[in-house]
Amino acid sequence: MTLAWLLRRFFTVLYTLLVVSVLVFGLTQILPADAAVTLLGENATPAALAAVRERLGLGDPAWLQYWHWLSALLQGDFGTSMRTSQPVGPAMFTALGRSLLLGGASLVVMLVIAVPLGMWAALRRGKAADLMSSLVSYLGVSFPEFVTATLLLIVVADYFQLLPATGYVPPGEDLADSIRHLILPVVTVSLIMVAHVSRMVRSETIDVLNSDYIRAARLKGLPPRTVLLRHVLRNALLPTVTIVALDVGYLLGGIIVVEEIFAIPGIGRALIVAITSRDLPSIQAGAVIMAATYAVANTLADIAYVLIDRRIRYD
Amino acid sequence: MSPVLAVAGYSLDYVTREGTQRVLEDVTLAIAPGEVLGLVGESGSGKTSLAWAIMRHLPGNAREAAGGSLRLGDVDLRAASARALETIRGRRMSMVFQDPSTALNPTLSIGRQVSEVLVRHRGLSEKDAWQAATEALAHVDLRDPAGLMKRYPHEASGGEKQRVVIATAFACRPELIVFDEPTTALDVITGARILELFGRLRAETGVSALYISHDLALVARVADRVAILEKGRIVEEAPADRIFTAPAHPYTRRLVAAVPRPEQRLVTDQVRPRELLRGEGIAVRYRRKRLFRLAPPPATDHVTLDIRRGEILGIVGESGSGKSSIARALTGLADYEGDIALDGRRIGSVKDMDRTYRKAVQIVFQHPDSSLNPRQTVGDILARPLRLYGGDVATIPALLDEVRLPAAYARRYPHQLSGGEKQRVAIARAFAAKPDLVICDEITAPLDVSVQASVVELLLRLREANGTAYLFITHDLNLVRQVAHRIVVMRQGEIVDLLDMEMLRRGEIHSYTRELIAASPTPVG
CATH class of the missing domain: 3.40.50.300 (P-loop containing nucleotide triphosphate hydrolases)
Known part of the structure; x- marks a missing residue:
């Protein structure tokens, strides 16, 4: 991994985001929403509407509007919300922080469960434990998160009243309560990924276990534990990193649904609110921020990949 | 003790x-x-x-x-x-x-x-x-x-x-x-x-x-x-x-x-120096130059060789010496620089390789497992070159007989055949086009010695019957010394030695060829 590669990678991310910005701007242009009507309401006078359009530059050609939007964006100005009249940027980044907390916690929980589960199933291949983990995985994959979330709400939050059903508490305010509020959303988001990733870890582990170098390690007289931790684990995890990076895309989609169900004021929920209220600057900002998150996550995964697999060299 | x-x-x-x-x-x-x-x-x-x-x-x-x-x-x-x-x-x-x-x-x-x-x-x-x-x-x-x-x-x-x-x-x-x-x-x-x-x-x-x-x-x-x-x-x-x-x-x-003994020649005839195919300055590159990257050194570096009618020309060399790249260039599987001439007709690039050229130059690959389509029967596999190059599908039983396989094999799938049988099907497929030249790219390498001996015997018999020339690519020097009229020795994309049997006997050989011969164990006694 060279500096040149990192630079090139950085520019690729920028280029991707530029394309995304064009697409996002284009989509908001063809959205059936008139910003002036959204701002002033259905009953505004034509004169007032015209004045607002003039002030917002809505009469300008699309490329000029795009240019104004992009140059402001590059200076960190995401525009002003039409719904709240507050700057969009700070609100969106606060929401993103909450989503990252939910997403990050889900990723960690997923890895902690999925990797040992997959390896355990591979070692007990064809035995009861393997079948159990397969069953759990298939169940996990076949439940979409809105079904899982609803079931969890009904059973855990409503019937047994073990955990709060909805809402968000910042960790800085009351850590214990914050965690209690996060448990159900995190379980919902990570369940499908656990199913997915543990299958992947299982099949990779089986391949690695059948490889010559594992045979060689055993024939060196190394105890099974050493073979597993030193020789198998790292090789079995390599492809998993790629899958996890791809799953970040799913994660972003899943979070939108989960935030809505559990009433967590994250970026997904902010985006839904923005779309339903036709708040164009918020929609644009939310979409661009999500795309940037995805691009950055993928770059981090690529870097992680080089760090654990010495055969891969980017130049 | x-x-x-x-x-x-x-x-x-x-x-x-x-x-x-x-x-x-x-x-x-x-x-x-x-x-x-x-x-x-x-x-x-x-x-x-x-x-x-x-x-x-x-x-x-x-x-x-x-x-x-x-x-x-x-x-x-x-x-x-x-x-x-x-x-x-x-x-x-x-x-x-x-x-x-x-x-x-x-x-x-x-x-x-x-x-x-x-x-x-x-x-x-x-x-x-x-x-x-x-x-x-x-x-x-x-x-x-x-x-x-x-x-x-x-x-x-x-x-x-x-x-x-x-x-x-x-x-x-x-x-x-x-x-x-x-x-x-x-x-x-x-x-x-x-x-x-x-x-x-x-x-x-x-x-x-x-x-x-x-x-x-x-x-x-x-x-x-x-x-x-x-x-x-x-x-x-x-x-x-x-x-x-x-x-x-x-x-x-x-x-x-079945162990090849280099001193026992299996081919005794001489071929007249009538040129069939000539490659002039052939260079094959696998990665192109890009904006941030220089082109890699070519896999073969302006190699010039000629094959005579009915000749068995051996190419030996270690892995990475470029011998398979020659095969890929001559069959149009890889883009090449340089000139190929078939019967004096110039083929400047892969685009010039028309049906006449492809009919004349056929190839048998090293691994029949991956070169035979697993979802086609042997009959389907052989029918395609027959249809393409003006043969008759009714001759499939005769074609199978030529490679000593029963006619009933036409209905079988490759996985129902042994390794040696699969390689025979691949050889029959090449011969279905009635070619002038068959390129054999390490075709005996994955086979057991006894099977290898019978495949070589089959190739020699087919040559006798059809007058086909072979470009016989191998790393087995003992085997190639038994069958080839002339031997090309390659190293790092270049031809280092071109010798006929007479030169070999007199010991007029390159030092690298000598090293290869010394490293190939021959039967003792």
């Missing part, structure tokens, strides 16, 4: 879906201290299964028959617990694998993989083990051992990796080492150097070894005694110097007869 390894009355079955299959039948053998026993057998003879049985690393579906015994010195290996085996493996017996590129863990440094044995069995600290491992690498003639310790397997060559594996096997001074085809995956010269190294380490340490291989000529050089394994049974055991001169068992005699 009591033997280091004693196998007595040992039988082994594999339980498969089709039922129980016997892989080893009443095997008895003993290896004395300091002795090397060669174990020779064709694929499926059970030789590798015996190695796994000795190392106590059998697959889950293996069932050992009661009564047989495996003893390493005073230890009854079959009775040893898993824990006891952990202290025996790597310390008292170790193994060297066929392919060094898969026998080392790609994600651990070479140093770690050598030193972990020393930590495990000699109780050294990590630091002392690292030091001892560095010395072990130096002892197997690896340059810059300290630097190599920090490298990862992909940063070492095949020969270096095999030396690392050997250093690991010798690290704890075991009594027995099992070698499973340790040079098969390596180039001829690299393999010869590995054998020299083994000879030296053997003299120094007095280790006993079981040396498994399919290559009778090679084993006869390495081993003191040779055991011949046929379908799980040892049919003959004899001193190494007697196996070629006085083979007792009929199967051994068949094996001995």
Whole structure:
């Protein structure tokens, strides 16, 4: 991994985001929403509407509007919300922080469960434990998160009243309560990924276990534990990193649904609110921020990949 | 003296879906201290299964028959617990694998993989083990051992990796080492150097070894005694110097007869110097120049060669020497620079290769498993070139007969055929076009010696009947010396030598060719 590669990678991310910005701007242009009507309401006078359009530059050609939007964006100005009249940027980044907390916690929980589960199933291949983990995985994959979330709400939050059903508490305010509020959303988001990733870890582990170098390690007289931790684990995890990076895309989609169900004021929920209220600057900002998150996550995964697999060299 | 390894009355079955299959039948053998026993057998003879049985690393579906015994010195290996085996493996017996590129863990440094044995069995600290491992690498003639310790397997060559594996096997001074085809995956010269190294380490340490291989000529050089394994049974055991001169068992005699002897020419005719195909300054590049990257050196560097009508032109060279790139250029599978001329007609690029050219120049690939479509029957496979090049589909039975396969095989799928039969289908497919030139790219490499001999015999018969020329690409110098009219020797993308049999006999050869000949074991006696 060279500096040149990192630079090139950085520019690729920028280029991707530029394309995304064009697409996002284009989509908001063809959205059936008139910003002036959204701002002033259905009953505004034509004169007032015209004045607002003039002030917002809505009469300008699309490329000029795009240019104004992009140059402001590059200076960190995401525009002003039409719904709240507050700057969009700070609100969106606060929401993103909450989503990252939910997403990050889900990723960690997923890895902690999925990797040992997959390896355990591979070692007990064809035995009861393997079948159990397969069953759990298939169940996990076949439940979409809105079904899982609803079931969890009904059973855990409503019937047994073990955990709060909805809402968000910042960790800085009351850590214990914050965690209690996060448990159900995190379980919902990570369940499908656990199913997915543990299958992947299982099949990779089986391949690695059948490889010559594992045979060689055993024939060196190394105890099974050493073979597993030193020789198998790292090789079995390599492809998993790629899958996890791809799953970040799913994660972003899943979070939108989960935030809505559990009433967590994250970026997904902010985006839904923005779309339903036709708040164009918020929609644009939310979409661009999500795309940037995805691009950055993928770059981090690529870097992680080089760090654990010495055969891969980017130049 | 009591033997280091004693196998007595040992039988082994594999339980498969089709039922129980016997892989080893009443095997008895003993290896004395300091002795090397060669174990020779064709694929499926059970030789590798015996190695796994000795190392106590059998697959889950293996069932050992009661009564047989495996003893390493005073230890009854079959009775040893898993824990006891952990202290025996790597310390008292170790193994060297066929392919060094898969026998080392790609994600651990070479140093770690050598030193972990020393930590495990000699109780050294990590630091002392690292030091001892560095010395072990130096002892197997690896340059810059300290630097190599920090490298990862992909940063070492095949020969270096095999030396690392050997250093690991010798690290704890075991009594027995099992070698499973340790040079098969390596180039001829690299393999010869590995054998020299083994000879030296053997003299120094007095280790006993079981040396498994399919290559009778090679084993006869390495081993003191040779055991011949046929379908799980040892049919003959004899001193190494007697196996070629006085083979007792009929199967051994068949094996001995199939080993190519370079002094026995199989082709006796001469061809007139009438040029069929000429390649002028052929260069093949696999990666193009890009904005941030220079073009790589070409796989072949402006190679010029000509093939005469009806001639067998051999191309030999080690892996990466560019011999297959020539085949890919001549068949239009790779873009090339330079000129090809067929019967004087200029073919400047792949776009110029029309139906006439493709009909005239056919190819047979190394692995019939991947060159025959698994979802087509043999009949479908042969029908396509017949339709394309103006043949008659009704001649398929005759075509199969030409390659000595029953006409009923037309309805079979490739997976229902043996390796040799599949290669015959691939040859029939090439001949369906009635070509002037057939390029044979290592077509005998994946086959057993006896099958290899029959495929070569088939090729020669087809040539006799059709007057076809062959471009015979191989790494087996002994074989090519039996059949080729002229031999091209390639190294690093260049032709270093072009010789006919007369020059070879007079010894007018390049030093590299001499080195190749010296590294190819020929039958002794």
